[in-house]
Amino acid sequence: MTRATVQDLVVTPMGLRFAGRLLPCTLGRGGVVSDKREGDGGTPRGTHRLVGMLYRPDRLARPTDWAVPIRPGDLWCDDPKHEDYNLMVRAPFEPSHERLRRADPLYDLVIVTDWNWPRAERGRGSAIFIHRWRNPGVPTEGCIGLAPRDLRWMARRITYESRLIVP
Template identity: 40%
Template sequence: MSKASPDILVTAAPGATLGRLRFGGHDFVCALGRSGIVPAKREGDGGTPPGIFPLRELRYRPDRLTRPETALTATATAADDGWCDAPGDPAYNRFVKRPYGASSETLWREDNLYDIVVMLGYNDAPVIAGAGSAIFFHLAKDKNGILQPTEGCVALRLEDMRIVLKSVTRETRMAVSLI
């Protein structure tokens, strides 16, 4: 019997906004960016970048969920937590406190997308201005049983995310590719 891959494998056909996420013997439908997997990711293009990305850290909404069971570093999200998405700013593609002087995305959202959010190691070592920011692994928007596209992230239903998070290690990476 072969050992399961230590990496999370995400695949999709060109242009598809739904993909397959395989990990630990499980196979889930996942949401991808509105432009699908794009070979040359740019800020605001709605694409999910291909590549292999470490799972940097997990944040969760403590007012909505208990700390997820996971080996990842987990931090409770605060109402003023944000992520800079302004390519010309020195904090581009980095955690910031809001209000922030440049454009930034709030991590404390009204919807449930970031109730659990894992920061992926995309465009962070080094950061390249304009190459895309806030590429996360988070909860999916489900409309009538159909997962909705993201702005470039990979997203799962809550129950599927909990299964994945239980089995990841600090060495687990996410591999995203076209099929």
């Protein structure tokens, strides 16, 4: 087991522990899994680096100096057969993908983990993000969901040294 530090985000049965706070969170509909597969809805067990932050500049202020704006046409490839599997791509893009600039606020602020990235193993699952939840208790497709206020608070305080630990 990885030893957590104060700058780490640690999933516990009570929520996400970070910087001395316990933040309510939701996990994937498939629960915590050791053998993550594309589409299983599982949140992968392990220690994951935080490798990026994306935000909607038309909806919120830049949360930190290293956050990157989500532009119209930004997508995330979730097609295991494509060479850009589990990478950000641009429209137009025919293979299966997820739109990052959504009509709803789910991806207004996204923290990107290194799950199956940057050299993805096909079929092992894509895009384990930390983003806002739909509603308290409503599971994600495998990501970590937080209340919008808690997500914004956390985004201003994490660093490149922070890790997501899912025991």
